[in-house]
Amino acid sequence: MSQAQPEQAIELLLRRFVPKPERAFAALIERGSAGTTCAFSRGLSEESAQSLLLSEAEHAIVQQARMLTLEGASIDDSSLVAGLTQADRAKIRTLHLIAVGEPSQPIGVFATTALYPTGASAGRQASLAKRLVAGVTARLRGERALREREAELRLTSEMLDLRAVADQRYGNPVGLIEAFLAALAPKVAADAAALFLFARDGSTPGPAVARFGGPEVPGVSARWKQYEETLARFAVAVDRPRAIDAKELPRYGIESLMGSVLLLPLRRDDQVIGVTVLSRGKPIPLTPMEQSLATWAAEFLAHAIPRVLSQAVFERQARQDGLTGLANRREWDRCYSAAFDEAFRTGAPVSILLCDLDRFKVLNDTFGHRAGDETLRIVARTFQDQVFRTRASDPALIARYGGEELAVLLPGFEAAGAFRIAEAIRQAVQETVVSTDGNELRATVSIGLATFPAHADSAEVLVARADMALYEAKMTGRNRVCSAGPLDRPAPAERPSSRRTVRHDPSLFK
Incomplete structure (x- = not known):
């Protein structure tokens, strides 16, 4: 039997049920190992056909009943209508779901908004519909x-193509990963791909080790990257591929831009060491073949190129604080210098927050260093949660500045916007409970803010002004945010010779 024969039989079946596609629709929804997909349709837009899904539970009900007719509220409860466009949804008055294949060997479900012949009894229409569907079942199996x-x-x-990419020589391990992602993304119709590696304790992924694609508009690009980082933090607890559709994305704070996501854990030696995030702008899930290729690619990255990932881990750990998973002081100095140079060149604002946990030495002395370490980890995570909710035009950076001090770099932020973020951080830390060794601890944080060009005219002076503002926050009662100057106009810059000159009372930082 040629491929054209089964397709012609299915097209004929669809035309019998839907002679006028502008008024009705019919679709064959096939079920495979990766879920359901719309194999054939008539009267549906391309967007609806690509988004047409049927839940596993509903598929099982139809297979058992052999035919279901949905009316009224039961239509809205069906998983099948969730992905339809408004125009296609308007075609539904009654929705008939007919099982395709035997219960022991199900193929899928035939869905139609119309039965025929018009004017026949409902019983006769249903009987004819089941016979017609049964008549093409064998051809469907062959097709x-x-x-x-x-x-x-x-x-x-496609696997051989990706292997060929990995077999080429690259200047550094990250270059290989970037090339691999660049080859993988179009093969699975992803708009963007990003690979994250987890910290040594299996948590707190930092910035992506490598990424490909995504929007090119600066503000939109930054938001997309933040969404990827949010998904990567969630993926710490994911040990198998996880598809997230448009209905689920708002649970992760993703209300726009992304339409579907596939999370692919990277496993090595029975341990999840990272995750690849594949994302699309349209609310169209990956096909079973695309999911299979993406899953294989993740396994290939994790197992077939261990040297590459080991080197990437090493390079990432060189930039990361081992306790909190934040950027370390060396990475802060590098990124701050680059961000300030860019701001100075373009005239764009850049703000920094210097933050110090209040009475941290007392907490350490009273509850022990393990409680202090756990407090730092939880507070660092709180900082990330608050900062990644912002609408920065460029990615923000959070670093462990030293001891119990954290620092936040906010490119593109004026003083007023940075103050709002600082206040959100302060309040969130104040409300956070740290549970350790049977104790429930609370911490507070003092924050000093400074902005270029409003408060300083050089990188060194900007840090000094933020440090002075932090000292003021400590002096005036702790657990507060102080700015180096007014939030709406420039202030004259001061040039203390070093950071130590502004810390008059070391006991304030204990």
């Missing part, structure tokens, strides 16, 4: 087997 063989051949070909 499905053919498509599966073609998909296997294509999958093998």
Whole structure:
């Protein structure tokens, strides 16, 4: 049997049920190992057909009943209508779901908004519909087997292409990963791909080790990257591939830009060491073949290139604080210098926050260093949660500045915007409870803020002004945010010779 024969039979079936596609629709929804997909349709827009899904529970109900007719509220409760456009949703008055295949060997579900012949009794229409669907079942099995063989051949070909990319020589390990992601993304129709590695304790992923694609508009690009980082933090607890559709994304604070995501954990020696985030702008899930290729690619990265990942881990750990997972002081100095130079060149603002945990020495002396370490980790995570909710035009950086001091770099932020972020951090830390060794501890933080060009005209003076503001926050009662100057106009810059000259009372920082 040629491939055209089953397709012609299915097209004929669709035309019988939907002679006027502007008024009704019908679709064959196939179920495979990766879920359901719309294999054939008539009367549906391309967007609806690509988004058409049927939950596993609803599929099982239809297979058991052999045919279901949905009306009224039951239509809204069906998983099938969730991805339809408004125009296609308006075509539904009654929705008929007919099982395709035997219960022991299900193929899927035939969905139609119309039965025929018009004017016949409901019983006769239902009986005819089931016979017509049964009549094409054998052809569907043959057509499905053919498509599966073609998909296997294509999958093998795509794997060989990706292996060829990995076999090439690159100047550094990260370059190999970037090239691999650049080759993978278009093969699975992803708009962006990013690879994150987890900290040594299996938590707190930092910035992406490598990424490809995504929007090119600066503000939109920064927001997309923040969404990727949010998803990577969630993926710390994910040990198998996880697809997230448009309905789920708002749970992670993603209300726009992204339409579907696939999280691919990187496993090595029974340990999840990182995650690859594949994302699309449109609310269209990956096909089973695309998911299979993406899953293989993640396994290939984690197992077939251990040297690459080990080197990437090493390079990342060289930039990361081992306790908190934040950037370390060396990485802060590098990023701060680059951000200030860019701000000085373009005239754009840049703000910094210098933050110090209040009475941290007392906490350490009273509850022990383990409680102090756990407090620092929890506070660092609180900082990340608050900063990553902002609308920065460039990515923010959070670093462990030294001891119990943290620092936040906010490119593109005027003083007023930076103050709002600082206040959100202060309040969130104040409300955070740290549970350790049977104790429930609370911490507070004092924050000094300074902005270029409003408060300083050089990188060194900007840090000194933020340090002076931090000292003021400590002197005036702790657990507060102080600015180096007014939030709405420039202030004259002062030039203390070093950071120590502004710390008159060391006991304030204990």
